Amino acid sequence: MTESNFDTDDHSHMDSIIHENGTILTKEKQEAIAKKESQWIFLMRMLVLVVLVCSAIAVIVFTYLYMSQEEQEEFEDRFDSDSAKVIEAIGKTMDQTLGSLDGFVTDAIAHARSTNQSWPFVTIPFLPVKCGKVMKLTKIFGCFANIFVNPEQMDEWQRFVSENLEWIEEGKAVQAKDPEWIHPSDFDLNVSYEVFGYLGAVNHSQPTEYFNNFAPVWQQYPITPWLATNWDDLQDPAYGLPVVDAVENRRVGMIPSFNVVRDPDDEANVATATFWKGWAEQYIGPGDDPSEPISSILYPMYDTLESIYTEPEECEMPVGMMQVTVFFKDTIRDILPSDSQGIIVVFSSTTKCSATFTYRIDGPMTTYLGSGDHHDPAYDGFRKYVTLNEIMKTTKESGEGTTYTGLPLADSYCVNTIEVYPSKEMEDKYMTSDPLVFTIVAACIFLFTSLVFILYDCIVSRRQRIVMQRALASGAIVSSLFPENVKKQLYEEREEEQKKEQRLKTFANPAGAGRASLISFTQGNDFGTVLAKSSKPIADLFDNTTVFFADLAGFTSWSAKRTPVEVFELLETIYGAFDKVAVRRNVFKVETVGDCYVAVTGIPQPQRNHATIMVRFAQECMTEMNQLTVELASTLGDDTKDLQMRVGLHSGSTTAGVLRGDKGRFQLFGDTVNTASRMESNGVKGRIHVSQATADAITAAGKGRWLTAREDKIVAKGKGEMQTYFVGIVAGSTRTGIQSMRSSDQMSSFKDEGGDEHVAARDFQDPSEISL
Numbered sequence: 001m002t003e004s005n006f007d008t009d010d011h012s013h014m015d016s017i018i019h020e021n022g023t024i025l026t027k028e029k030q031e032a033i034a035k036k037e038s039q040w041i042f043l044m045r046m047l048v049l050v051v052l053v054c055s056a057i058a059v060i061v062f063t064y065l066y067m068s069q070e071e072q073e074e075f076e077d078r079f080d081s082d083s084a085k086v087i088e089a090i091g092k093t094m095d096q097t098l099g100s101l102d103g104f105v106t107d108a109i110a111h112a113r114s115t116n117q118s119w120p121f122v123t124i125p126f127l128p129v130k131c132g133k134v135m136k137l138t139k140i141f142g143c144f145a146n147i148f149v150n151p152e153q154m155d156e157w158q159r160f161v162s163e164n165l166e167w168i169e170e171g172k173a174v175q176a177k178d179p180e181w182i183h184p185s186d187f188d189l190n191v192s193y194e195v196f197g198y199l200g201a202v203n204h205s206q207p208t209e210y211f212n213n214f215a216p217v218w219q220q221y222p223i224t225p226w227l228a229t230n231w232d233d234l235q236d237p238a239y240g241l242p243v244v245d246a247v248e249n250r251r252v253g254m255i256p257s258f259n260v261v262r263d264p265d266d267e268a269n270v271a272t273a274t275f276w277k278g279w280a281e282q283y284i285g286p287g288d289d290p291s292e293p294i295s296s297i298l299y300p301m302y303d304t305l306e307s308i309y310t311e312p313e314e315c316e317m318p319v320g321m322m323q324v325t326v327f328f329k330d331t332i333r334d335i336l337p338s339d340s341q342g343i344i345v346v347f348s349s350t351t352k353c354s355a356t357f358t359y360r361i362d363g364p365m366t367t368y369l370g371s372g373d374h375h376d377p378a379y380d381g382f383r384k385y386v387t388l389n390e391i392m393k394t395t396k397e398s399g400e401g402t403t404y405t406g407l408p409l410a411d412s413y414c415v416n417t418i419e420v421y422p423s424k425e426m427e428d429k430y431m432t433s434d435p436l437v438f439t440i441v442a443a444c445i446f447l448f449t450s451l452v453f454i455l456y457d458c459i460v461s462r463r464q465r466i467v468m469q470r471a472l473a474s475g476a477i478v479s480s481l482f483p484e485n486v487k488k489q490l491y492e493e494r495e496e497e498q499k500k501e502q503r504l505k506t507f508a509n510p511a512g513a514g515r516a517s518l519i520s521f522t523q524g525n526d527f528g529t530v531l532a533k534s535s536k537p538i539a540d541l542f543d544n545t546t547v548f549f550a551d552l553a554g555f556t557s558w559s560a561k562r563t564p565v566e567v568f569e570l571l572e573t574i575y576g577a578f579d580k581v582a583v584r585r586n587v588f589k590v591e592t593v594g595d596c597y598v599a600v601t602g603i604p605q606p607q608r609n610h611a612t613i614m615v616r617f618a619q620e621c622m623t624e625m626n627q628l629t630v631e632l633a634s635t636l637g638d639d640t641k642d643l644q645m646r647v648g649l650h651s652g653s654t655t656a657g658v659l660r661g662d663k664g665r666f667q668l669f670g671d672t673v674n675t676a677s678r679m680e681s682n683g684v685k686g687r688i689h690v691s692q693a694t695a696d697a698i699t700a701a702g703k704g705r706w707l708t709a710r711e712d713k714i715v716a717k718g719k720g721e722m723q724t725y726f727v728g729i730v731a732g733s734t735r736t737g738i739q740s741m742r743s744s745d746q747m748s749s750f751k752d753e754g755g756d757e758h759v760a761a762r763d764f765q766d767p768s769e770i771s772l
Contacts, residue, residue: 056446067435075430083384083420089335091391100134101299102406119319120147128171131221139330144220147320148213154204171223197235224282245413250312256354257293293328329366338363342426344375346419353414375421384420539657545602546614546651547676552595553685577624585617611697648679650691678716688727695725
């Protein structure tokens, strides 16, 4: 089709639409064309809008996911970096501390050998100065020299102690000159010459059950009013067991956090922790909390100087041990930049020999969160776990800054573990609202763009409606004024005149052509497309089919006594069972009309034995019907058992298709449908009534034994006398005879004006897709 161009001038009322063959389109045809064009325009608008919306959603989602992913990666990278720094700092602290102890022990052994002193009767020279320098180099706050003394040496040991206490005054003088020492240095001391433990004096002839020596503290620094001289650490199992493990296995041991309460209900544990808190107050500064975890590092002393690297296999004779005390928090303090915050560090042990406690690191600051594991379980997936032994091994293998050449850490009794986690505060610092803000901004931009498009579309649509209304009005005026041939001539002349004017305008003002095209576009003249002609009707003729009509005999009187719910319960139960049989038998259900069930074989796919398939279907439906009515009698009444099914079959050609329109559906037409209905209405309840055509099809299939000729011929409406047959033997049915045909008003719901009957199916399947 071609469409004339409309203008807004007064002469546009003469415009109309002329078919390419010259025929004038009526108002109705013009409206139909306009409607089709409007539909295409609407579809195009929707397409543009959908593309715009989809693009907006894609950009918005991408923006949010991309920015969120960037923040998530930044958060994870920062945590990986900070956690690595924490673990590395602990490793370096231990490396420096153990290296200092190794040098200290080597110096003590060398001094004893060079002066021909015999252990345990050795005084380490300049111990306060040496310990003080180690304290400045590392993060310890106290060092102690324990000497191993066997029972036979106890008397001589006590005399040795009483005669060699010069180191005490030496230590007091050293710490008095230390500007960082805040505790008193001038005080009287009551030194014990006898070895004692936490329970008091010990039996000098009986060491502990797990070690054959005593291990009294001989020298220490700093010097405090509560001097530890002759305090036997082996008397306390918390000390004794790690000491024995370290000495026997030639390893560096660590005392568990002895000042932390692990079990509030354990009075002994509470008393021990309280005692060590009081002891720690003599050494720590004003900003330190004595209840925070403290540990001691035990370095066994062996009388050997054969190698730079101390090999455990070369260590044979233990003579004592050096021990230093350290705050756990000092190992992780001042290691992160100020912009780091919310790193959680959990200290524990593999055998639970030590209390579990938690610290939080915010830049250079370290905060004790208390005993127990206080990390947020939501961040378990970020867990960084490592043992202290693994840290030292990694530091030694990497060789990055390591100076330690002494004994390895103990790996059997009590292995300390470190776990590092992020916190909600740390995540909140990196997971901001920026992705949401940028997403909202992007959404607003697309929303504004969409609104502009919709506004533009509304203006264009309004313009198109005005132009179309004027065109239709002008066409109606012309149609009422002129005969057909005159109208045709006027339209042709007007169209030719407009073409000439357009060519003249284009020649005189080429730049105006673009504006004209824009006007044409906004009016919709060049935008619409002509819809294709409607497709052919959806219908076909099937030559070999068998139509099934089934009716519930006695249903009318039965339903009159029942509620709608009970009526539908019966029909849904019975017809639901029929539907299952139909699927199994490859029978195509067409429709249910009231209490009438309609089905067909041979449609929509041909079936060679369509008649026998339908007979088997009918027989099985009757069986299902009899069983179900008995079951439903308990809820719907005993007279439900009296209901029986009356079935009629006829074979022949059938027209089937979709009659399009409002509520279009699949329908059957033709004489075969009418005759099948007559077979049912003239049948006998409890019997399958078939026509001569169906009987012939059954016989041709080799199932003639199924047939029993009806004794009397029936008179069917529009058919006259007919010889019919009954099929099969129906259990429980003894009545024979001809039932009266249903009244015409009962069948009117599926009869057309010509008396032909047709039925429809709202839901149908392709039987070729159904397995028997």
